[in-house]
Amino acid sequence: MNRLAVLLLLALPVLGCGNATPRVTLYCGQDEEFATDVIRDFETSTGIKVDVRADTEANKSVSLYEAIVRESKQPRCDVFWNNEIINMVRLQNQGLLESYPTSAAKPFPAWAKGPGDTWYAFAARARILLVNDRIPPEERPQGILELTDPKWKGRVVMAKPQFGTTATQAACLFEVLGKEKAEQLYRELRPNVTVLPGNKDVAVAVAEGRFDVGLTDTDDAIIEVQRGRPVTIIYPDQQTIGTLFLPNTVAIIKGAPHSQQARRLVDFLLSPEVEKRLAEGRSAQIPLNPDVQAKLPIQRPTQVRAMTVDFTKAAAQWDQVQAFLRELYAR
Structure with a gap:
């Protein structure tokens, strides 16, 4: 093999990088049947491929929390879409979430925003x-x-x-x-x-x-x-x-390998379109963005007596x- 051929072979991985599909890794605690279409819409609208790691029904949210803690020195997860709030607060308390101030969260109530813009709540x-x-x-x-x-x-x-x-x-x-x-x-x-x-x-x-x-x-x-x-x-x-009433929560993991793609995914999940879709789909999840109007077959927190709970203390x-x-x- 001549010198030119050797140099071309060595250059192939580098040359190929410019054409690589942008990716983001999502650890998803939301039920697959409700999350799949949302993720597919994000991929279609952005061209970003989402690599999903999901929970099983039997170990919801906890196994993903444990994985994020275990991998904290070398994160694999970019975005954590949790189906509840307590384990997100626990990650925040350990300093494992990246601050991400975003205009997408502006309409949401104050309680739905984690300290330092480390996490956001939506779709309860x-x-x-x-x-x-x-x-x-x-x-x-x-x-x-x-x-x-x-x-x-x-x-x-x-x-x-x-x-x-x-x-x-x-x-x-x-x-x-x-x-x-x-x-x-x-x-x-x-x-x-x-x-x-x-x-x-x-x-x-x-x-x-x-x-x-x-x-x-x-x-x-x-x-x-x-x-x-x-x-x-x-x-x-x-x-x-x-x-x-328990919301979904979403956050970017500190040290996320694909931070720019992670930000786009967080903004997408907080969009009115996604909350409306989750509300009017089979899961009937309650929008927290007051600007989202949706017909729901279930009661909202404003229609019944809702439990007052300090999630940080919990x-x-x-x-x-x-x-x-x-x-x-x-x-």
Whole structure:
């Protein structure tokens, strides 16, 4: 092989770089069935290829959080689209999120913006009770505390309390009720409840009549309602602590390998078009941008009594709450 041929071969990788497709790596805790079309629209409109790492239903948000922490010295993730808020706050507390002030977040309420513009909240849903209609209206539980009554033994179902929005709900209840009352709640609930892998499993199990009551999210519950299944959504604790509403959150990881593409993806996810699409799609997620007008088959936080929770304080209790739940639900 002559000298010119050798030089050309060595130059090929460099020459090819200029034509490489721009990419961004997204760690996505949102359900694949709801996120796929949004991601595809971003790729089509920008020409940026999105490499997605997703959660399984059984370890929602927690496994991606752990991956981001583990990879923090050499990040692989550019953008984290989380399906809840507590683990995003935990990442922020560890200094693992990049500050990104963006005009895309300007219409959102102040609470939906992390300190130093490190994360943003959008597209919320509620933690609700899904009740099979064979239970007469006058006998249906109206709050989570009611499910500790022995009459509900074997009739209640929920997802693993160590993961996803079920874990987030636990942390929030510890913050709102206090440690003593929250521990009592989960101890008294334990004999009555069956644990399934995820919230979708919970909604389907109640819809199929295998259980009477399920603790789940509105995005999974509304699908069963719209399928014509014999189920009713109850917004719990309207006379006491209120119903918990949880947003999606999005952030750029500090040291993201593709920071410019990451910024474009964050702006896209915060756009009115995406919130409207998530609201009017099957997941019926609630827009946080007040400028987004959408018809919803579920209640907004302004239409029911919403739980008042300090997510920062709830995040601070995460490790303690999880240690308690692991011990209790491993039995």
